[in-house]
Amino acid sequence: MKDLDFIYKRKSVRKFKDEEVPKEDIVELLKAATYAPSPKHQQNWHFIVLQNKEMIDEMAKIVRDSHERIGSIAKTEKDQKIHMSVIDYYTAFKNAPVVVLVYGCEYKMIEYKILKENNASQEVLDILKSPQSGAQAIGAAVENFLLAASAKGYSTCYMTGPTHAKVEIENLIGFDKPGYELMSMIALGVGEENTPKQPPRKPLEEVVTFID
Numbered sequence: 001m002k003d004l005d006f007i008y009k010r011k012s013v014r015k016f017k018d019e020e021v022p023k024e025d026i027v028e029l030l031k032a033a034t035y036a037p038s039p040k041h042q043q044n045w046h047f048i049v050l051q052n053k054e055m056i057d058e059m060a061k062i063v064r065d066s067h068e069r070i071g072s073i074a075k076t077e078k079d080q081k082i083h084m085s086v087i088d089y090y091t092a093f094k095n096a097p098v099v100v101l102v103y104g105c106e107y108k109m110i111e112y113k114i115l116k117e118n119n120a121s122q123e124v125l126d127i128l129k130s131p132q133s134g135a136q137a138i139g140a141a142v143e144n145f146l147l148a149a150s151a152k153g154y155s156t157c158y159m160t161g162p163t164h165a166k167v168e169i170e171n172l173i174g175f176d177k178p179g180y181e182l183m184s185m186i187a188l189g190v191g192e193e194n195t196p197k198q199p200p201r202k203p204l205e206e207v208v209t210f211i212d
């Protein structure tokens with residue numbers, strides 16, 4: 001379908017040309033992100049845009065160090081090697097001229113406040129915090145960003161792998177908005193030629209069920 005080309009041609013790109021992305025384009029993609037739906041329209045997102053190469057490189061080092069630290073729990077050298085084998089996948093953002101850090105805060109159902117005031121148990125309150133609803137808004141916002149980027153000819157990679165280093169990253173960038181945590185990153189730029197093909201999809205028959 002021609003009008004949906006921007007969806008079908010999007011793929012994750014992890015190598016970028018040394019080309020700047022104009023600020024007005026970044027702003028437009030961020031605007032598209034904020035047009036995503038969110039539960040009760042709470043718009044529980046915050047975007048940090050990094051373009052400073054040194055800072056992006058430092059962030060990649062932080063993620064590597066954190067990954068190594070976690071990997072040291074593995075008892076054998078073989079397991080540590082397997083653990084480290086994904087490091088390029090977790091630090092691919094270092095090849096991009098722009099990295100957008102996507103922060104999210106939890107979504108609380110409207111009933112939360114009332115039930116809290118009425119001494120509801122922590123178990124009930126935890127269910128009402130509904131972490132999956134907040135996370136889905138972030139996913140929707142990121143996807144809007146990726147598809148808008150695709151429509152404008154940019155390449156992207158949606159990344160959650162590096163978020164295990166969220167505390168160290170927060171210290172590096174000095175971002176501290178109460179209640180918000182790093183949910184994902186988007187690597188953005190002009191993609192290199194001949195990057196790996198989009199992987200094939202499962203056939204629809206395998207993932208769709210029509211119930212008449």
Ligand SMILES: Cc1cc2nc3c(=O)[nH]c(=O)nc-3n(C[C@H](O)[C@H](O)[C@H](O)COP(=O)(O)O)c2cc1C
Nearest residue numbers: 010011012089090092157158159160161162198199
């Ligand atoms: C929630 C989420 C997290 C992801 N995290 C990473 C990541 O940490 N590093 C990476 O290189 N790609 C990451 N990806 C990209 C996937 O590997 C990619 O979307 C998948 O292989 C399908 O390829 P395509 O995007 O080219 O269609 C992530 C994608 C999603 C949706």
